[in-house]
Amino acid sequence: xxxxEQDPGPFNVPExxxxxxxxxxxxxxxxSFFWYRQDCRKEPKxxxxxxxxxxxxxxxxxxxNRASQYISLLIRDSKLSDSATYLCVVRKDSSASKIIFGSGxxxxxxx
Amino acid sequence: xxxxxxxxxxxxxxxxxxxxxxxxxxxxxxYMYWYRxxxxxxxxxxxxxxxxxTTAKGEVPDGYNVSRLKxxxxxxxxxxxxxxxTSVYFCASSIRDAGSQPQHFGDGxxxxxx
Numbered sequence: 705x706x707x708x709e710q711d712p713g714p715f716n717v718p719e720x721x722x723x724x725x726x727x728x729x730x731x732x733x734x735x736s737f738f739w740y741r742q743d744c745r746k747e748p749k750x751x752x753x754x755x756x757x758x759x760x761x762x763x764x765x766x767x768x769n770r771a772s773q774y775i776s777l778l779i780r781d782s783k784l785s786d787s788a789t790y791l792c793v794v795r796k797d798s799s800a801s802k803i804i805f806g807s808g809x810x811x812x813x814x815x
Numbered sequence: 816x817x818x819x820x821x822x823x824x825x826x827x828x829x830x831x832x833x834x835x836x837x838x839x840x841x842x843x844x845x846y847m848y849w850y851r852x853x854x855x856x857x858x859x860x861x862x863x864x865x866x867x868x869t870t871a872k873g874e875v876p877d878g879y880n881v882s883r884l885k886x887x888x889x890x891x892x893x894x895x896x897x898x899x900x901t902s903v904y905f906c907a908s909s910i911r912d913a914g915s916q917p918q919h920f921g922d923g924x925x926x927x928x929x
Contacts, residue, residue, distance in 0.1 A: 708857065738917070747905055747920035748858070791857065801873050805850075805857030 705730055708794050710806040717782060718814055724778040725809045727792030736795035737768055737775045741788045742808065748791055751777075779811075787813045817841050821906050821921035828896045828928050836891040836924050838906030846909045847889040848873075848918065849881060851902040858905060864889055865912075896928045 710727045717723045729737075737754035752759060754766040754775050765778040775794075779786055792806035819840045828834055838847065845866050850858040860873030862881040870881045878900060880892045889908075893900060903925050907918040 712855070745923075747922045748918075749920070750917040753917075801860055801863060801871060803860065805859075807855055807857045 706806075707731060707796070708792055708804045708806040710790075710792050710809045712807060713810040714812050715809065716812045716814060719782060719784055721782050721813075722778065722780045723782055723811065724776055725790065725811075726774045726776045727794075727806050727809075728772075728774040729792075729794045729804075730773070731794075731796050732770075732773060734773075734794045734796050737766075738793040739764075739766055739775075739777050740791040740793055740805075742791055743788045748805075751790070782811075782813050784813050784815065787811060819906055819908055819919050819921040821904075821924050823924060824922070825925045826927070828893075828926065830896060830898060830928060832896050833892070833894050834896065835893075836904055836906075836926075838889045838891070838908075838921055839887055840889075840906075840908040840919070841887065842908060842910075842919065843886070844908035844910050844919070845886075846911060847883065848907045848909075849879070849889065849891045850905045850907065851875065851900075852905060852923075853902050861891065861904075898928045900926065901928045902926060 739751040740748040741751045742748040758767045763780045767776045789808040789810045791808045796802035822837045848863040849861040864883040867886040906921040909916045909918045
């Protein structure tokens with residue numbers, strides 16, 4: 705089993721729709737969680753950190769479920785510009801080397 | 816503001832050749848990282864550095880060496896390139912430990928080994 709698993713997609717949704725995807729992690733002691741966005745042939749960029757209490761940034765909402773060991777990303781009122789691959793990132797412990805990237809979920813927004 | 820700059824952007828090598836990838840950051844970050852990204856896989860950490868003069872192995876260090884002689888630069892070397900090292904390489908930096916601070920990435924180096 706991979707340490708961080710994501711549905712590769714693609715998720716193909718119409719503009720304006722709400723879309724959500726999850727990321728599961730295997731290490732229950734994992735400490736920090738992030739969502740990064742990666743456009744085609746570009747570098748990853750931090751989208752948002754995921755806090756225990758959940759957090760919201762405009763149309764984006766991230767949640768952490770420690771009991772079930774997953775994090776989620778919800779995108780409301782999706783825009784064409786949201787088309788990208790979304791990477792889940794989990795920090796296993798305090799070591800700088802224990803940051804694990806998921807392989808990403810591809811999202812495509814159609815007009 | 817340049818952020819993290821990688822050179823070169825593209826390179827084609829023959830098996831057995833050597834080369835060095837350069838990463839430079841102008842944000843005075845302590846931590847720097849080298850990742851590789853292959854289709855269908857997440858970014859995998861090759862080596863990292865927690866400060867000038869320090870380096871440490873990541874998840875997939877074999878076949879690579881690194882040096883951090885200056886705080887702003889992190890070099891990744893391939894001594895004898897192999898086709899399995901064909902990949903996209905990303906450098907990243909963070910103020911401190913990336914577990915609590917976001918990583919800033921360079922725009923990647925696409926490397927093909929023939």
